[in-house]
Amino acid sequence: MAEGSRPTLVTVAEHARVSRQTVSNVLNSPEIVRPETRERVLRAIEELGYRPNVVARQLRTRRSSVLGLRMPPASDGISGQVLDRFLHALTDEAQRAGLRVMLFTAEDDDAEIREYQTLRATTGIDGFVLANTHAGDPRTQWLCDHDVPFVTVGRPWDDGGAPGASTSDDGLPHKVDDHPWVDIDGRAGTRAATQHLLDAGHRRVAFLGWPEGSGVGDDRLAGWLETLTDAGLAGDAVVQRTEDSVAMGAAAANRVLRDDDVTALVCVSDSIALGALAAARELAASRPDRAPVAITGFDDTPVARAVDLTSVAQPVADVAARAIELLRGQLDARPDSPDASTGVAQDRQVLIEPHLVVRATSRAAR
Template identity: 70%
Template sequence: MTEDRRPTLTTVAQRAQVSRQTVSNVLNTPEIVRPETRERVLRVIAELDYRPNVAARQLRTRRSSVLGLCVPPAADGISGQVLDRFLHALTEEAQRGGLRIMLFTAPDDEAEIREYENLRATTGVDGFVLANTHPRDPRTAWLAAHGVPFVSFGRPWDRGASSHPWVDIDGREGTRAATRHLLDAGHRRIAFLGWPEGSGVGDDRLAGFLAALDAAGLGPGGVVERCEDGVPEGEAAARRALVRDDVTALVCVSDSVALGAMTAVREADLADPARIVAISGFDDTPVAAAVGLTSVAQPVEDVAARAVALVRAQIHGDPVDTDRQVLIEPRLVVRATSPARH
């Protein structure tokens, strides 16, 4: 089709037998269009090879259709896989809604806030997605105070913090499910290998472990060893826990920590073949699947879909009072590392 015969919004609307506004809604806010209508319009768009005039739309709406996301510092290759999956899912979901993701980096929170200002001034970024939150987080307060549309993958961890839109995985429920699984398998002296105190996510996962023990009438029966996230750190924490001869199971705050624990458990098994120690991780990374590690799966694709919907609603001025905060339940994947106690 030649340049002056390109299909227009009107062409698509006529072929799909809908209004121009419906076509616009399919392109910009697809979640408000009935599924059968949305599919019909998308089919016509594909048939006609319709491409919206992005430059004209940006002039008309004063929107860039770009979301900014600061990439956190590189984690180890195991834990970083969760972020990789989230970034891919977020980019795919944004693209479906006519948005683009702009990645940038910053060494700390204050530098990230300066980047917010720069990007808003120089590229007209419409909003931001935060890939992580932490206690005393100044970024969410700055974005809220300046009226910038945003959503975070992670809850505000401070009491009385602003109730900004967020989507998160219920880490407490994840470790509670893992601990219940081990309790049902006959384990009674269970250790939790967690991150240092003060980590919002880590403390949330510890709370799930303690809640499961308390529900089983074993409130003070848990052992807690803390460490930084990483395979060597997990191995060292597991060795400290296994000094107690009665510990028969380990609930780990991440797959990285759990993989380190597996090394310590193998050494304990060699020293005492009769001692069988069960292990569970958190994140359900491909490495966990490869080594048969029981782990809690994070549905980051669902997180990405809800995050894009929340920030898009703010950009377009739609109500977001309902489900501004979304807590998604994870799923325990049981594998070979969590055998029953004989």
């Protein structure tokens, strides 16, 4: 290649010893290219400094390569760290796929739908990523009705009487909708945390959760309850519900720990767990004769790592990668896409299992 000239698709293909179509596939549908070939092409792209002509691609495909995501309102500083990690991972994955993420704000679901209409009309935005799904969510219905590609980070949480809803074997409502979604298996996470505490010798394990009706919170509660049921310990199970904050977590823990038989707490979030940890430490100082309290959180935030809190880690990078994969699959399968014939079948609903990170706060029972 002549010095100073800009690398093209052809020069990348020559450098990697593949066809031009293979380079195009690596850029647009990498999942259909053999891993070793894909790596060779990516090395050639990096070595040559190749950058696709985005304007030409947009004119050819009639796609903006932009995805929209509503920025949720500010929340607790601890739990908000999970959102920060997700946004970074999603933006990174989108860029790897040749896409960009546009953030916008909206006061509620209806305002968010109005933003969908505006962005589709003014920017030709390709699709949307939805967060914070909930029962009766009107956003997914609007996007389906208007044939707009989207993926939700979170399952549908409609109640048992909603259209398309069904009930699981344990009586907990869930809805298997046809739209693509990616979610963390919160039930599996709290099952792991509860089993860890039982294995450590605890027999009275309480749950500190969010107010009833939170799909995510109720899912995590279900994992705790299932584990106690399997162990024959659900008969006197203790649940304390509270809002998601450190102060509220401390107050909830103080109420539960009036029962001296409670020696362990499974918390629905790190925010509540940190409050519970403060309450447990105050109790230990005032009543050194009482059995120490083991505590687990959920989210594995940097604060949890700093205070040595056992917590369930959410693989947010995996969630972001699968969300972009599901959206790209929809975009490439559209009739006006040049890659419509290269799409491959994939799961439309993805449940990703988290893992428990054991630290000092989940000590064995005395």
